Amino acid sequence: MILSKRPDVERFLREPTPDIRAVVIYGKDRGVVRDRANALAKRVVERPDDPFDTAMLTDGDLDADPAKLEDELSAMSLMGGRRLVRLRLGGEKAGPDKQASEALARHVEGQLNPDAFFLVEAGALGRDSLLRKVGEKANGCAVIPCYEDEAGDLARLARDTLANDKVALNSEALDLFVSRLPKERGVARAEIERLALYLGPNSGVTATAADLTDFLGVEPEASLSDAAADAFGGRAGAAQTALRRAAAEGEGGPAAVRAMSYYLGRLRRVLTLHKNGVDLQAAAKAAGVFWKQEREFLRQARGWNLEAILEIQGEILTADRACKTSGSPDQLLAERLALMIAGRARRLGL
Structure with a gap:
């Protein structure tokens, strides 16, 4: 079976x-x-x-x-x-x-x-x-x-592993930490265990996002999450540069497309909540937007609309399938997708 x-x-x-x-x-x-x-x-x-x-x-x-x-x-x-x-x-x-x-x-x-x-x-x-x-x-x-771990899998792994050492992260800190974790389970587990040592085993501490600043350091400009934010913010040059730096660090085209898909999902959730009467800032908090990124994210949420998001979602699905085709130029496909998203954002006034 x-x-x-x-x-x-x-x-x-x-x-x-x-x-x-x-x-x-x-x-x-x-x-x-x-x-x-x-x-x-x-x-x-x-x-x-x-x-x-x-x-x-x-x-x-x-x-x-x-x-x-x-x-x-x-x-x-x-x-x-x-x-x-x-x-x-x-x-x-x-x-x-x-x-x-x-x-x-x-x-x-x-x-x-x-x-x-x-x-x-x-x-x-x-x-x-x-x-x-x-x-x-x-x-x-x-x-x-x-199959490869998704964000939810890594979040469960982080919570359970840290709980064994009687330490924890609040929701914002967990979201930030998981966004930085590699997808390979063995490497991710080593990073979680390193965080437990940093927080102090058996200390009972529940760390905030601010508490992780020294542990995580400054996120590289080439991070895929920043590349996605640049694309949806209309910054085509910055998005392309970030993707190329990410590629040099070993992050391929499929991972870049997933990052843009994840960012779109969060933006869609915020816009849907707002359409149903939730204050935009409260919707961003409900979607887990990190407080340091909130101002820029809200700027983008005011520019994008659900109709445009649905159109971009179709483009992301097409790019995702193309990247998984054997021999495809996945890095170029990811860059093309980022430039297309940035162009649409500019036309929306961002």
């Missing part, structure tokens, strides 16, 4: 169903894959790091000894009870994928130790992956694809 919806995945990780004896977790973001695998391992055995309860294998182990995986899946726990066999596939070789799929098929059919739990962690498995095909069709196996 395939578990792709977040509530289903979280429910399964908390309480794996007894009829499942194998799970394949895969995705481009290995940090998300690792987090979910670790959470599941803790539910399967009491001591997931104990070699008596858990066998840890990699694709290198399969290359060295093709029979090792099935040997481990056939072995009984030395301490009695359930045994966990974890396999981490780090490369894109067909051999380990084929070996893992064959072992998975035999295991779910009950040919190996029925008390063993087979947990596979892999990168972005394509549709041609035998492991993925076998896992999706086999009874007794769950397949969990992992």
